[in-house]
Amino acid sequence: MSDEVFGPEVVAEAQEIVARYPKSRSALLPMLHLVQSREGHVSTAGIAFCARQLGLTTAEVDAVVTFYTMYKRTPCGQHLVSVCTNTLCAVMGGDAIYARLREFLGEDHAPNGHEETFGAPGTTGSITLEHVECLAACDLAPVIQVNYEFFDNQTPDSATHLVDELRSGAKPDPDRGAPLTDFREVSRQLAGFFDNLDSDVDGPSAAAETVRGAALAAERGWVAPAMPEHAPLPVPDKK
Secondary structure, three states: HHHHOOOHHHHHHHHHHHOOOHHHHHHHHHHHHHHHHHHOOOHHHHHHHHHHHHOOHHHHHHHOOOOOOOOOOOOOOOEEEEEEHHHHHHHHHHHHHHHHHHHHHHHHOOOOOOOEEOOOOOOOOEEEEEEOOOOOHHHHOOEEEEEEEEEOOOOHHHHHHHHHHOOOOOOOOEEEEOOOOOOHHHHHHHHOOOOOOOOOOOOOOOOOOOOOHHHHHHOOOOOOOOOOOOOOOOOOOOO
16 A cells, blocks of 8 residues: 555655755655645655655654654544634633534534544545644634634634535635645645645735734834944843
């Protein structure tokens, strides 16, 4: 099975990734995304493939895979739905959103757990749900990501509607960032390959809330004090 998944075409792409770096081991992170784009997760066979391509041990590759949460060890759905439950998002409703989606996606009213998949992995409308730490969008809390694209200012109702649309096969437009794709395709993009794009990956990245401070400063003529040409350095106290 691994020979079918990681055939000559994938080997060639893996070596294309290696050629980007002065040292081959530096190619490991994007190569893992390439593996994930083929299988929908990083399998034992995928770990062995990366190890062979880079001259590493499987233990070295496994240590990286298990360190970064973006590399999934079990097959994911067509879409990865990430709910921020860090402090501000949690206070603003992130915990309630995650609880609602767990219940909504769970079978027989049994809540789904972290990184569990609803539907057959990889099939249209299948969803893997996870809770995550800070997504660096506190000004738009609570936020959800779908395949790492942002859906801002969510509520339990809006999040449920979003997930229901995904299950139907739709790809709603994110509030900012690139148009929505699927988990395997975004993994391929993270590996540095943009050959299967349905549309441009560029999109607005800043929301009005994010740049409100800069806009106010411009409107009111606020500027930071200029740095003196010869600023004295502080002298530490002697102890």
